[in-house]
Amino acid sequence: MRSRLATALFALLLACAGVNAETLRMAANLWPPFTDARLSGDGLASELVRTALKRAGHVVVYVEVPWARALRGLEMGEYDLLVSAWYSDERARFGQFSKPYLTNRIRFLKRKDTTVDFHTPADLRRYSIAVGRGYRYSPAFDADTSLHKVPVTDFPMAARMLAAGRVQLALEDELVARFYLNRELKGISDQLEFLPEPLSESGAHILVRLSHPRHQQLVEDFDRAIQAMREDGTYQAIFARHGLH
Structure with a gap:
């Protein structure tokens, strides 16, 4: 009974926090099945990222633009994170990478x-x-x-x-x-x-802009949530929902 009550209270706190939560702008280019506004969940990678961040109490909105614009927009602060990016030293100058959550x-x-x-x-x-x-x-x-x-x-x-x-x-x-x-x-x-x-x-990571005041926290929240999704089967279920294994 106490466990159920604690779970309910935690969910309520997240819901209340979400009322005034910042909306994170996550950008991606058209790259099915990973990112595509025409697909369920805006694509496999988008759904994984959105689910993980939502679990951590964050609100996200998906924006689909050409890749060069996505990179430039992150650097200039127009977007808060990229859904999927390969590591490079150049990108690390203006963004913080999560742990890889997919393999290309x-x-x-x-x-x-x-x-x-x-x-x-x-x-x-x-x-x-x-x-x-x-x-x-x-x-x-x-x-x-x-x-x-x-x-x-x-x-x-x-x-x-x-x-x-x-x-x-x-x-x-x-x-x-x-x-x-x-x-x-x-x-x-x-x-x-x-x-x-x-x-x-190559590992696919989210890339959060360094100019975001909570970039470190966002990456840590995402990494923890993805790990929990792997452990409870949510990660595999999203793959299956997209017809991928």
């Missing part, structure tokens, strides 16, 4: 009826590779000018070029690729497959 696994795809011999980065020089224009994959890959990279606007374009034999490889985050292959690219999904080894793996 960047993988190559090929046609099932072709053979690709990829063991070292040098092996990639034999192949044409569809890459997103302006995307970053890994420092070494991005800087390698000896590779035959074919810029495309998005992954659906890369996948269709791959299926048509216009390129020999395509590169994308695994969950992003699976999202499209299970939906608008379903007609060609059985023609494509992933190479076994990823090009890179």
Whole structure:
């Protein structure tokens, strides 16, 4: 009985605090299934972040803008946090990173009826590779000018070029690729497959602006809430709700 009463009182305190709580502006670019205003919960990453911050007593609003504007807006104080960001020293100048709460696994795809011999980065020089224009994959890959990279606007374009034999490889985050292959690219999904080894793996963090007076507290609150969500099954349930595992 005491436990139930304590839980109820805690919930009431959070609700009361929320009445006058600051509304945090969390920004992201369009990157389904992670961030997309058209999806349930504004996407997988957005729902994870919103749920964690709400548990910690914070009110958030989602804003979807191009990536360059999101970064600039955080630096200038227009937004309070970014939903998903990879670590870089440059970004750490104006934002505080949380612990990683997602893993972005960047993988190559090929046609099932072709053979690709990829063991070292040098092996990639034999192949044409569809890459997103302006995307970053890994420092070494991005800087390698000896590779035959074919810029495309998005992954659906890369996948269709791959299926048509216009390129020999395509590169994308695994969950992003699976999202499209299970939906608008379903007609060609059985023609494509992933190479076994990823090009890179990067942790996705929230990035809170250093100019926010409680940036340290926000990050600590988020990290604690995400850990609790992993332990009680909420984290896995959100993945399942988005059809991802």
